[in-house]
Amino acid sequence: MSDAVTIEVGLGARAYQIRIGKGLVAKAGSEIAALKPGARTAIVTDENVASRHLETLTQGLAEASIAATPIILPAGEKTKSYAMLERVVEGLIAAKLERNDLVIAFGGGVIGDLAGFAAGIARRGMPFVQMPTSLLAQVDSSVGGKTGINSPQGKNLVGLFNQPKLVLADTDVLDTLSLREFRAGYAEVAKYGLIDRPDFFTWLEKNWREVFAGGAARTEAIAQSCRAKADVVARDEFETGDRALLNLGHTFGHALEAATAYDSSRLVHGEGVAIGMALAHRFSSRLNLASPDDAARVEAHLQAVGLPYRISDIPGSLPPAEKLFEYITQDKKVTRGALTFILTRGIGQSFIAKDVPQSEVLAFLKDNLAE
Amino acid sequence: MSDAVTIEVGLGARAYQIRIGKGLVAKAGSEIAALKPGARTAIVTDENVASRHLETLTQGLAEASIAATPIILPAGEKTKSYAMLERVVEGLIAAKLERNDLVIAFGGGVIGDLAGFAAGIARRGMPFVQMPTSLLAQVDSSVGGKTGINSPQGKNLVGLFNQPKLVLADTDVLDTLSLREFRAGYAEVAKYGLIDRPDFFTWLEKNWREVFAGGAARTEAIAQSCRAKADVVARDEFETGDRALLNLGHTFGHALEAATAYDSSRLVHGEGVAIGMALAHRFSSRLNLASPDDAARVEAHLQAVGLPYRISDIPGSLPPAEKLFEYITQDKKVTRGALTFILTRGIGQSFIAKDVPQSEVLAFLKDNLAE
Structure with missing residues (x-):
């Protein structure tokens, strides 16, 4: 039984779905296989989320025969920086991802904003999926396509409007939040x-x-x-x-x-x-x-x-x-x-x-x- | 008398014109005033182009009452780097340019690629004008919206498809090329x-x-x-x-x-x-x-x-x-x-x-x- 709710974001050629429900991290493999058959993936995440949930996600992807390279970053707002942007972009290129492959942003707002931005500029744009793990990210930052990093002159001053291809919000994951x-x-x-x-x-x-x-x-x-x-x-x-x-x-x-x-x-x-x-x-x-x-x-x-x-x-x-x-x-x-x-x-x-x-x-x- | 030729790039909502002819650097002020009345500008350029042509451009802009902040970078391919991208983006923010203002890419392919990319991500996107000063940039890189920098892993691996609002190609400027x-x-x-x-x-x-x-x-x-x-x-x-x-x-x-x-x-x-x-x-x-x-x-x-x-x-x-x-x-x-x-x-x-x-x-x- 699945209690997942699906919401359509009506943006014409950039339209996408938001799926909300229990156990979606474990089920991400089949969702992503359906979205982009044959695509390879990189999972951008932070140390906290990785220690709690990365194994569940990679196992689900593996069961759907989806290759996944993890890129694990320090947790916290400081990660939304030029240096970390460079690290993620270089990681995506090093993982040999091509324009038809897929970036998975797996974390809270910091990871979603950073990974969505990196996906938008690596090889002039790769598709990405938001898998928000905080309540804030599930109801706000993962939806709507605002991505970016902070400038020394102010927050969110550098970035892109870049819509994801899919948002998967697992409501169970929220139980691990403080x-x-x-x-x-x-x-x-x-x-x-x-x-x-x-x-x-x-x-x-x-x-x-x-x-x-x-x-x-x-x-x-x-x-x-x-x-x-x-x-x-x-x-x-x-x-x-x-x-x-x-x-x-x-x-x-x-x-x-x-x-x-x-x-x-x-x-x-x-x-x-x-x-x-x-x-x-x-x-x-x-x-x-x-x-x-x-x-x-x-x-x-x-x-x-x-x-x-x-x-x-x-x-x-x-x-x-x-x-x-x-x-x-x-x-x-x-x-x-x-x-x-x-x-x-x-x-x-x-x-x-x-x-x-x-x-x-x-x-x-x-x-x-x-x- | 003007011998300028105008070419339309038919891209729907992102359509723009390429103007090719003599003396367009000096005439850029009236072109830009017509394109975006009231906009402030930043001129991204390199040391070589600045020493030869920046005064002509800023004077023409001043005559059209257009404020212009110059951002002058070292010349050469090495300028297409993460570090210079950060420098340009921070320069645009420091110049207090807003989303309705205008970035002018004034130089060869390196400057056009870098400035077009920076314009695309500063405040999540500002409009920009290409003013190519090399033959290569006039016939190739300034047209078509490919912008970007080089990765240590390869050339042009990081960037955006970002179309300019106008291309002004001054054919006289080419006489200063080797x-x-x-x-x-x-x-x-x-x-x-x-x-x-x-x-x-x-x-x-x-x-x-x-x-x-x-x-x-x-x-x-x-x-x-x-x-x-x-x-x-x-x-x-x-x-x-x-x-x-x-x-x-x-x-x-x-x-x-x-x-x-x-x-x-x-x-x-x-x-x-x-x-x-x-x-x-x-x-x-x-x-x-x-x-x-x-x-x-x-x-x-x-x-x-x-x-x-x-x-x-x-x-x-x-x-x-x-x-x-x-x-x-x-x-x-x-x-x-x-x-x-x-x-x-x-x-x-x-x-x-x-x-x-x-x-x-x-x-x-x-x-x-x-x-």
Whole structure:
């Protein structure tokens, strides 16, 4: 019996499927054999994922007679670098993979972003499959084709729009995540409800414990999230409009990540997004765009699942508001100098606000830091 | 009065124009202002081109009120490296260019390949304009969207298919090239006649002196070459079929370049292609595919313009045939291990030959080295 759910990402010639379900790592061999008969593969992964799951994957591939060369990298955000990009690309070439072969990105967001980028430039482009192993990667980074590395000048400033040929999200693998990692991914799940699916947010308020526990509710939450993301990406693949909605919570979140020097012991990406979403709702209420009740509801839910939601929830000291504001203006979602924010008129009513007054943002940050 | 010729590269949403004519460097400002009103630019170039032509370009841009940040790199093939790619990408980000701004690749093939690749990955893709300053770049590398760098494991193994928004080929600039550089580029001009334009080859046999001298015949030869390349690229943008015809002379040529360790004092790319084309014709005649008269005609023309056409024309000693053969099988134009060559049935009758017997290639190389 298979409870796998399949979602279509409608991108014309670049369309692909997302498969979500239990035991998909072990079943990857037959999926990949069906996708690209005769192709050889390289598995790009990190040390943590390799020690837990690589054997299951390579065994499944071997049973389907698929050759696989593993390329194992250090875990962590620092791996999204020029040096590691070179290492992966050279590894793919050394493995004698050709343009008809296949790269498998097997890991969290760091591995997916890096391997997808490397696949896009090795021999001017090889097809790749995303096998996300973190909740964050399953509901966000593995879908939509954004790939890349970090620049010393900022995160994700170098990369490609490069769509995978298939996404295989094994929901069982998530049981090996730490609770903190799972929660961080959950922030992006809640985000889809807050952007434009109020019923999904209400469902999460009732069912989040089952999502954390695993089983059908988890598969359902991931599927809803992927559907939401696929819809936005199909409308705006290259982020010239609507796709920016996916950045709800990210402008504040990125600034907080930068302010904590990307120290994951203090703040990981999903936690930054959780605080960022709470701030976006509070800021919207301060600008009289939304009711304060909605901001309170968002905060209550984040608190219930154990996510941080206030700047003061971050351990250690933070720079002054002026510095945080500087990080915000350095964010890449700036069009010809104008400040763009994702704000909201209520739960599930987010919108892209351009020309947000800089003085309001600064005053808001000052109040939140003083809290 | 303008004698500029315009050629359309028909690639649907990625279509663009190639403009060929005198004085286009000075006129680039108005061209670029018309292409992307309000865009800021970065000019990627090398030290040689910068010292000769950068002032003319920046002055023309300034007259059209276009801001330009120069990024000046060392000249030479070694610049097509990971390290220089990083330098250009970081330079584009530091120049605060955004996704609507413009990268200008101003130089020969090395600069065009590198800058086009960097433009494709900085902020996940910025538009770029090719301003080729060598004959080789004007008739070959600036058209068709192949961009990239070299891997320690082989040339051009890392990169993107990334089409420019415009190509501006100033034919006057070619007068600053050395005769040897001009000749090397001319090999690629002759190639288009040999692939599928026998009348063009006949025209070149009569008019090559005027092409070298400059004026209308030069513009005509470059325009014919660009038209020929644009036709092939429009048919097969991502090189899944016909586009491989453009590799006429390149399989032998690349092997010879590798055998001379890419030492430009011994052999430059266009010279390798010239010898490679002569070899492809001779090999085709040996396989009874073409008349030996055609091979003799090709050799006579290459000799007339002063290009090498025999392996023995390369100064210094070469490795044995077995080693040359090894370089050939390492060439990236290998599909699942099968040897693919561009062979010919006569002048202007090239075709893609798959499964060429490896023993024939080796025997042919042995005979040619013994010559």
